[in-house]
Amino acid sequence: MxxxxxxxxxxxxxxxxxxxxxxxxxxxxxTLGAGASGGPLISQLQCVITLPGSIRILVDDDGAAWVGNGNLKKKKGKYKSKDINNFKDNADFSFPSSSAPSQFRPGSCSGDGDGDGDGDSSSSCYELYSLDAYQLITPGDYVDVNGSWNLGSDAASLYVALSARQADLSPNSSWPGISCIVSILNYLG
Amino acid sequence: MAVGPYTSQTIWIAEADDFVIRQFEDVYFVFCKSAGTTHLLNFLTASIVKNAVDKPGNMKDLYDRVLNDLELDAEDCPSELFESSVVQLDEVGLLKPKEYSNA
CATH class of the missing domain: 1.20.5 (Single alpha-helices involved in coiled-coils or other helix-helix interfaces)
Structure with a gap:
């Protein structure tokens, strides 16, 4: 051939x-320049965040959150305190209480002593979310026609919520997508 | 969903005077003068528009001509995909149903 x-x-x-x-x-x-509905596109809402690597977000029952890529496995519905502390120590970003909206926090919360004899206590007071490397997130998709945030309960929604929090806490941080979220927040006023 | 009702006999037209088309490799930029919008078409939807400009036709007629032009067969481009592409072009105003027939 x-x-x-x-x-x-x-x-x-x-x-x-x-x-x-x-x-x-x-x-x-x-279609560029106008949506299928005929409404104008708002350029500030069109930015897209590309995650540079896989990301894990650990949320506690107070809405504090830690973002990193450490390994964390549940055993009988609980995380080992040793693993939790390790994840927190190696997190790239941490957020104070009330940062993660309530829908992302663990439903129930209890802790155990070293009951299973493995030399470690464990806790169910955490929820872990994962996002894949190179995942695309368009924060503008979570803004409704009235200019209000409309978040689900998935990992991408949590990332958007924490992005907005990060923009408040530290608008010049190295948080992936910070400029995108800042432009949206500026637009929403 | 199409802008309006259509049947298998509906004649689809595209008004060339309303468009400015520029091709970049296998992507086509179509500026619609009346609406002020720009649309990105791939080779399939671009061929549908071109065929409807050259000679308006019903769904089957356009399907046969486009497949022939693109040297594709029905396995490559199922009629359902073709019809949905026509509907998408209708929704953005690049194709319009000209007339209806009860035949």
Whole structure:
């Protein structure tokens, strides 16, 4: 097969791939300058945060949060205090109480002493959320038509909530996506 | 959902005077003068618009011509995908249903 035929075949394969995405629901038309509803696009709300690496967010029952990429595994519905402390010590960012909205906090909270004989106490007073590397988050998607935040209870929503908190606490921090969230907060006033 | 009702016999038209089209490799930028909007089309939706500009036709007619132009078969581009693409073009105003038939 000649190189011209090769490139033609490759080109057609790329097109077929795009059609498969279309059949799976990907839009075949994108509109710039106005939404499908005819309303104007607000450029400040269009910024996208790309996570530079996988991120884990640990939230306690007071809404304090720690953001890092440490390993943390639940055992019988609880985390070991040793692991919790390790995660907190190695966190890249930490947030004071009341930073994480109530829907992200653990539903129930109890602690054990060293009942299982493994030399460590454990606690259920934490909830862990994970976000994948390179995940795209568009904070503007969580702003409703009235300019109010409309967050779900998923990890991306938590990231947006903490981003807004970080912008309040330290608008010049190295928090991934800080400039995006600052521009949205400035727009919302 | 299309802007208006349509049937298999609906004739779809595209008004070339209302567009400015620029191609960048396999992506097409279409500026719609009346609405002041810019649309990004891929090779499929661009071909649908071009065919509807050249010769308006019903869904089946356009489907056959576009597949022929793009050297694709129905397995590559199922009729459902084609119809949904036509509807998307209708929704953004690049295609319009011209007339209806009860036939």
């Amino acid at each position: 000649s190189s011209t035929e090769d490139s033609k075949t490759k080109f057609r394969d790329q097109r077929r791939q795009l059609l498969r995405l279309g059949a799976a629901g990907m839009p075949m038309v994108l």
